[in-house]
Structure formats: C-alpha cells, structure tokens
Amino acid sequence: MNNKFRKTSAVIVAIFMLASMSACSGQSSPFGLQDQDATKKSDSSGNGNLLGEGGIEDENGGISSIESRYSEGIEMLKNGKYLEAQAVFEKLGDYEYAKDLATVCQAENEFSKGNYNAAKSYYQAVSDKAETPGFPIQARKANLETRITLEKMTGNYYPSYNQITMDKYKKKKVVGWYHNIGTWGQQFLTISYTENEDGTFNVTGEVQFMRYTKYAKKKSDIKQGPYKLPIELKNITQFPEKIQLAKGVSLTYQHSVFHLSYSKTDTNKKAKTKVVYKSQVTYKRS
Secondary structure, eight states: OHHHHHHHHHHHHHHHHHHHHHHHHTOOOTTSOOOGGGGOOSOTTOOSOEETTTEEEOTTSOEEEHHHHHHHHHHHHHTTOHHHHHHHHHHTTTSTTHHHHHHHHHHHHHHHTTOHHHHHHHHHTSOTTOOBTTBOHHHHHHTHHHHHHHHHHOEEEEEEEEEEEEEEEESEEEEEEEEEOTTOSSOEEEEEEEEOTTSOEEEEEEEEEEEOOTTOSOOSSOOSEEEEEEEEEEEESSOOSOEEEETTEEEEEETTEEEEEEEEEEEETTTTEEEEEEEEEEEEEO
16 A cells, blocks of 8 residues: 555656656646746737747847837838838837837838828827837927928929019119019029938028129129029928028928019119119929
C-alpha cells in the first residue's frame, strides 16, 4: 500500500515539474497547461501584432518598442510617406493618438492628390483634443483652408491686363494720359509656399511689372520700365486680403487672379504742380 502511494506521489510531482518547465519556456505542455504571458500576443483592438505592452512587430519581423514605432510613424508622416505611416498607426491600436494620426495620414494622402474635399472630411473626423509632440495635428486641422488656398495659388502668372496712367495737377487736373500695354514687356509673377513645424506658412515669390515716369520732374527713386519686387510673408495662418509690397505698391488675390496696384507721386513745389503715375496689372496663369 505504501509503495503504491509513493509511486502515485512521484508521478504527480513529475507532472507538475513538466508543467512548470513548459510554462517557463512559453510552450504548451503536453497536458494542456500554458503560460499566460505567452498568450499576450495581441492588443485589445485585435491587431494581432502587439506583444505584451511594450513591443510591436515591425515590417522586418523584428520587435520594436511601441514608443519607437509611434515616433517612426510620425517621421514617416512628416516626410510624406502617408500610406506607410498609416499602416504603422493602425497597428498601434489605442496607443496615444495613433487612431487620429492614422486618419491624418488619410487626409494628407488625399490632399497630396488634390482631393481637397476628401482631406477636409478626414480632418473633420480627427478629435479636437488630439495632439502629439513632433506633429501639429490641431494647427494642420485649423489651417487646412489656408493650405488649400496656397496650394491652388502656387505657380507662375503672366499679365492679362496692364494700364499705365499719368495725371498732372496744378490745383486741378491739367493734363493726363494712359496706355494699355497689356502683356507687353517682361512682366510676371511667381509664388510658392512652405509649411513650418508649428503649422504656420511662409510665402515667397516675386513680381515684375511695367511702369512709366517719363514726364517726372523727380527721378531719384523711380525709373522708366520694369519694376521687380520680392513677395515675402512669414509665419502666416491666413493669406492676407492685401499685401503691401512697397510704398505705393500693393497686391491682392481673388478668384485665382492677382491684382497689382502701383502709384507714385512727384511734386514740384516751385511750380505748384504734382504728377501722379499709376499702374494697374492683372496676372493670370498662362
């Protein structure tokens, strides 16, 4: 009787030893026992690639930390790799703002293809609370309309109309002339933009137009012929209704067309006269 008891006890001990060894190795035991940690191979969203709470399988089959993959996804997004970044964020489940960033990737991908309405729809689905270091989610969302305007605006323009006028006054207007020069001369406008890390924009370009000061008495700062000026705006969130390029020179943008206005006044105090020169130029895409 004692021998049977001792044999039974030995078998039970052996079974538990085998089960413990299988659990430590992360493998199923022949008796159906399995280590609980070995079953944690998917996150709560069912993506099937989160390993525990600290690792995720990357595209090479290796294991990276969730934090590092999140950062890599942001870098992909910033570098225009929208589909690759989207795949990364979708695998991260509920981690930080991964779901919102996946939607941002979809919006940016549509924007890059010129599908601006689709981009708007995706950004509208992004939470107003979503924000993460390294990518200005809310600024991108808020400034989307401005970015669409700048994207449509970017390019080269040429004059479709340019009227130059001269009016001479001595108490009242005594003489004047105008000339519609149209597209004559070296006239053009070019404009482009870049986006800053904080979601604001820089706009650069230049504009050249024809002006006449042939009958001016004072020629110290104005000359006959082409006049070129730089266009430079920094850290804007909206494109202004009017850009003051220089004294007497302004530029506006409406309905895909630029309008330039130039005015210069020469005054002769001794003769009690003044001469006003103006140029009105309209630039359109060629």
